[in-house]
Amino acid sequence: MQNNKQMVLPKGVDQSQFQQALTQFQTLLGKENVLLESAQIQPYTKIMMSVSEEAHTPSAVLSATTVEQVQQIVKICNEYKIPIWTISTGRNFGYGSAAPGQRGQVVLDLKKMNKILHVDPDLCTALVEPGVTYQQLYDYLEDNNIPLMLSFSAPSAIAGPLGNTMDRGVGYTPYGEHFMMQCGMELVLADGQVLRTGMGSVPGDKAWQVFKWGYGPTLDGMFTQANYGICTKMGFWLMPKPPVYKPFEIKFEQEADIADIVEMIRPLRIAQVIPNSVVIANILWEAATCNTRRSDYLSEPGATPDSVLKQIQKDKNLGAWNVYAALYGTQEQVDVNWKIVQEAVKKMGKGTLVTQEEAGDTQPFKYRAELMSGVPNLQEFGLYNWRGGGGSMWFAPVSQARGSECDKQKTLAKTILNKHGLDYVGEFIVGWRDMHHVIDVLYDRSNPQETARADACFNELLDEFEKEGYAVYRVNTRFQERVAQSYGTVKRQVEHAIKRALDPNNILAPGKSGIDLNNPF
Template sequence: MTSKYMALPKGMSESSFDAAIEKFKKALGAENVMIKDEQVRPYTKVMMAVPTEEHTPSAVITATTVEQVQAVVKICNEHKVPVWTISTGRNFGYGSAAPGRRGQVVLDLRKMNKIIHVDPELCTALVEPGVTYQMLYDYLEENKIPLMLSFSAPSAIAGPLGNTMDRGVGYTPYGEHFMMQCGMEVVMANGDVLRTGMGGVKGDKAWQVFKWGYGPTLDGMFTQANYGICTKMGFWLMPKPPVFKPLEIQFDEDSDISDIVEFIRPLRISQVIPNSVVIAGVLWEASTCNTRRADYTTEPGHTPDAILKQIQKDKHLGAWNVYAALYGTKEQVDVNFKIVQDALKQLGKGRLITEEMAGDTQPFKYRAQLMSGVPNLQEFGLYNWRGGGGSMWFAPVTQARGSECDKQKSLAKKILNKHGLDYVGEFIVGWRDMHHVIDVLYDRSSEEETKRANACFAELLDEFEKEGYAVYRVNTAFQERVAQSYGKVKRDVERKIKRALDPNGILAPGKSGIDI
């Protein structure tokens, strides 16, 4: 028998789901409840190396108010319907807008897109889930508010609430996004509305300026979790500095990575360089400028080192390309620039490139935009390297030590090459940590290559864990596997919280490996 739905929630009959759908239509309006194939199919797109069918939703519903979100969770509890919430659904490489499991209803909050408040003096903002970085940037520009944003690289279509809830990072001094978050409004599984921090105090005016409130601090509990649905978020914005000076330093040898990190770390910890420094590999930078592997070779497998060197020469890139920026008054920037120059001179290697030298060329231009809070989509060029629409982000974290980064790079490249794939990676230097971001790119239209990519990703997780490395984010296909890395006690605590707050297990079952 053919169903009217592309999928059904696990364990639910079509007639039971029909009853829930009718209630959704009554609460939200029929136009906000989508079950037709052509309406649901855009929410099935995944870039992971697993079948689309594993992440096909049963329906998609859209809400426009907090009250409607409350109505949704009430219906979900009545009918035991699992709901997977997205804001903009643009976390490509981590799962996109598709649900974590087949048959879950997608609750799309993109229509909740109000910029509720921006305070130009206190440098704060309060927004809804559907607000994109581009929308917020345009609002600041149109209203001549001299504040700048921090965002992930493919920034224009992503949003601050969703990125922060998944603990994403950016490229400005405010690049640790959850650190700059201040105040959440969360719809709980039972329909209650919780405001974290100072938000629960009637008439309070400090919700976006003081994080802690009174008693346990709960904000972090809702990130990368399934304990509630965030409907508002406050965060801090950085004042535009009088002077912004972007820099690039190119290093010619792959083996330079250890020296680069040792050079950068003291400058970051002392805040001479106040932003998250990127150390991007040659293939990362070449592909963002629309270099295709087919331009150099059609041989299967990984790209030989000799070709990597040729790309490096042709595209005027380093084996490693370091991007940083200086912010402040002219006097501050001048002093810090000299400190950077002196440290580089002492290192004895690396070509320093300024904005005046780079001009309007890529990738310097888009990197400078990221570091100055100007949204763009340049980094989507990564997907042209191999083509075929396959992408999975592998993101282990380590100390900001040269030896650790060299070890991670060598291990990752060895595993990727073993599976016939290329190392396309970058390091992002935080204050003391190092995010190692690798895009496992593959041709998803090839069944054989897709199988290799899946095996490769699994091996990356296994082998890195053996060395004491774990990832800080992962795509929805590998959530359960990564949760295991963090140990039984942590998982038991998470399950106890889940059972207490969401006894019917309706909110995003399986997210981050958390179930009742």
């Protein structure tokens, strides 16, 4: 056990109380599943945010393997007022990793709950536990010759569908809006009761994974990006593999082309000519994923000049913007839609179409094609090599799918990032009518001055985008309280009222999405 003088204690819990709770946890889970030593806890302190690891150091880590254990854990937590921070795989690196949201919280790690409970090849549904990874589910489908396709974020192989969906992540296939494709949750509430949403509360019901709504209020969304319950099972829909899959890229030479690109893509997306979540990635995003390092071109600190960006674009045979999309269906469907896409690009008078036959196995086309066809990979981790130093924070505002809006957001973001000596590394993900604008604020976390600049930069991004009426849809744990403020007091009053009703002892992930009964707003 940790030296008592070194032990980080949960907020409001004294050492004697915590030791009693730990004894009960060890009796319940076995000592091997209650991690207390510094070396054991250290992997759960790894963060990429602009704050010290001490701010996100857990007091202990618990590993549960059954729903019944999770129920008993929350009962012990209620008895001693122990706050727990639940993770599934803990692989959301740009949003906080496996570290708890607040110092001293106990991490509840569910990665050992990793059973694929059911896959229905006829109804195209799956039911999984929190620890199931996309790679594990992909391998299961392949090994059993089940012709279904996954959708996931990138990099995907080590992340999991339950955790990603609970945080409302997105992917790159026609099923890329992951929460929309979720159907049925099982949740352990703060008092230890088990709730099944949708049709799941009816004993023996067979429609849990096919009918989302059930009867009465639909509750699933309330538990996403929240701290009202611990999700122990999730159902979701899978896409049948199409007979024909045609990925393609459109390269654009000028940064100013973004407005025209979006105006061309939007009607094709809304009409479902292009059925998947289209990506519009900038030069640095694509260059970095192919392991291009800033040090290959520059030694001095600061923002990368546009002249260097143009040189990288030329050297790596990339566009200033690189658009990735795909067509799915029968050969007849794909042929018709491909003609429509070709005509749309021709009408623009700019943009170079690249097919899979032309690109071959070259990167980044290869990994993009894999993402759009549901094949997991880890290619996008190359982003972290651009500057090095382990600093990464996702800034993810949403806008309408309008060219003028995207151009405005890109210009504003680049100006702020460059002001703080950092680079605009971004992509737009085109939903049906919205744009998820994902920017990776990359910096050298080993450099205190650059870390301070990154922190100031992220704060300014939030402030200036809010002034223009833009807000983010996800954020790392460093800035969750700040983002909650953007959404106003009425929303927060409702969220805290639900928290008081379901979790009066405030034991489930205090601070998640700014919901914390200990911190009035």
